[in-house]
Amino acid sequence: MGDIRRDLAKVDMPMGYSVKYTGQDQSMRESFSELGAALVLSVVLVYMVLVMLYESFITPLIRMLSLPLGIVGALTALALTNNNLNIFT
Secondary structure, three states: OHHHHHHHHHOOOOOOOOOOOOOHHHHHHHHHHHHHHHHHHHHHHHHHHHHHHHOOOHHHHHHHOOHHHHHHHHHHHHHHOOOOOOOOO
């Protein structure tokens, strides 16, 4: 879709014509938007639960800063198994 968008941006459209991206592109964009919102909400909720469990605001923050290491590990596992990063993985 990036190539198509880039190529269509170079084309001079006649007056009254426009391009609208729908179908799988629209569905994919909506899915990634909802996935991002769910990720932010889940991180906030996990932090709130950890604050209640540890009775501290700093300890959960320190533990959650290790989250990027888990992401690196997950991406490495995807690369080793030759999988793509998509909504299912």
